[in-house]
Amino acid sequence: MTIFDKINFPNIFEKIGNARTVGLQLPDGLKYYVKEISEEFEKRGFETIISGKASYGACDLDTELLKHVDVLVHFGHSRFVDTPNVIYVPYTVNYEINPEKIKKHIPERNIAIIGTLTYAWKFKEVKKILEDAGFQVELKSGRGVEFEGQVLGCNYSCLRESKSDAVLFIGDGMFHATGAGIYSGKKTYAYHPHSDEVIEVETEDFIKKRYILISKAKMSESFGILVSSKPGQFRLNLAKRLKREASRHGLKAEIIVADEITPEIVENFRFDCYVNTACPRIAYDDTRRFGKPIISPQEFEISIGLKDEYVFDFI
Numbered sequence: 001m002t003i004f005d006k007i008n009f010p011n012i013f014e015k016i017g018n019a020r021t022v023g024l025q026l027p028d029g030l031k032y033y034v035k036e037i038s039e040e041f042e043k044r045g046f047e048t049i050i051s052g053k054a055s056y057g058a059c060d061l062d063t064e065l066l067k068h069v070d071v072l073v074h075f076g077h078s079r080f081v082d083t084p085n086v087i088y089v090p091y092t093v094n095y096e097i098n099p100e101k102i103k104k105h106i107p108e109r110n111i112a113i114i115g116t117l118t119y120a121w122k123f124k125e126v127k128k129i130l131e132d133a134g135f136q137v138e139l140k141s142g143r144g145v146e147f148e149g150q151v152l153g154c155n156y157s158c159l160r161e162s163k164s165d166a167v168l169f170i171g172d173g174m175f176h177a178t179g180a181g182i183y184s185g186k187k188t189y190a191y192h193p194h195s196d197e198v199i200e201v202e203t204e205d206f207i208k209k210r211y212i213l214i215s216k217a218k219m220s221e222s223f224g225i226l227v228s229s230k231p232g233q234f235r236l237n238l239a240k241r242l243k244r245e246a247s248r249h250g251l252k253a254e255i256i257v258a259d260e261i262t263p264e265i266v267e268n269f270r271f272d273c274y275v276n277t278a279c280p281r282i283a284y285d286d287t288r289r290f291g292k293p294i295i296s297p298q299e300f301e302i303s304i305g306l307k308d309e310y311v312f313d314f315i
C-alpha cells in the first residue's frame with residue numbers, strides 16, 4: 001500500500017466543493033510526496049500553493065497561507081483547533097496487536113488504552129481483541145480529539161477520572177507513554193505493535209531530570225516566558241499570569257512571542273532561565289538543545305513554591 005492508497009482524494013474534493021485555490025500543508029515526513037499529491041489536485045482543476053512551514057501537529061496550522069487560499073488542506077493530523085476553511089486529512093497506519101504477549105506482560109486486568117491518532121483510529125477493534133483475551137478495557141474520549149483513547153503530547157484528557165488499574169499506550173516511542181504515566185499516576189505500559197514489545201514505563205528518571213532543571217530555575221533571577229503565536233499553542237494569558245507571579249516573588253520576567261520556539265530564538269536574549277508556554281514537548285524533548293534551562297509553566301510554579309506536586313504540562 002502506498003501513501004496514495006491512504007489518501008481518500010474523492011472525499012477531500014467533495015469537502016473542498018467550489019473552492020479554486022487550495023493550500024497544502026504536510027508534516028516533514030510527508031513533504032516528500034507533495035509533488036504527486038499536488039498533481040492530483042491540479043488534475044481536478046484546483047490551483048495549489050504548498051506550505052513550506054514546519055507542521056508538528058494540528059496546532060500548527062499555516063494561518064498565513066490560509067489568508068491567500070480558499071481552503072487549506074492540512075495532512076497528517078486530526079482536528080485540534082476549529083478554524084474555518086481548513087480540511088484535516090489524518091494519517092494512519094494499519095497494524096496488528098498480539099493479545100497473548102500483552103497479557104503475559106501486564107498483570108493488571110482492568111486497563112485503559114491510549115495512543116496517538118496513527119493508532120487510535122483502530123481502538124474499537126483493539127478493545128474487542130483485548131476483551132476477548134480477558135481484559136476489562138476502558139476507552140474514553142478526550143477533549144478536542146477525534147478518536148476515543150487518542151492522546152497528543154499536550155493532551156491526555158481521555159485519562160481524566162480513569163477508573164482503570166493501569167494504562168496501556170499503543171504506538172511508537174516512549175514520550176506519550178511517559179506523559180500518560182505522569183498525568184494519570186497509574187502503572188503504565190507501552191506496546192509497540194511493530195516490534196511486538198511491551199515495556200513498563202519508568203517515570204522517576206524523567207521527573208528526577210526535571211527537578212534538576214527546577215533547582216536551576218530556583219537559582220535564576222530573570223526569566224524569559226516563551227509564547228508561540230501558532231494558533232493551537234498560543235497561551236498568552238498563562239504567560240501574563242506567570243509574569244505577574246514572578247514579579248510578586250521579586251523576580252524579573254519578560255514575555256517573548258515568536259512563531260517557532262527554537263534555541264536560535266532565545267540565544268540573543270540574556271535571561272537566566274526560560275519558561276515554555278508553547279508546545280510542551282519543546283521544554284521536555286529539546287532541553288539539551290537550549291543553552292539555558294527551559295522549564296514548563298508548572299515547573300516554574302514549583303520553583304517559586306506555588307505547587308508541590310509534579311504535574312505534566314498540557315494545552
Ligand code: SF4
Pocket residue numbers: 056057058059060080152153154155232233278279280281315
Ligand atoms: S502542541 Fe505540541 S504536542 Fe500538542 S498537538 Fe501541537 S505539536 Fe503536538
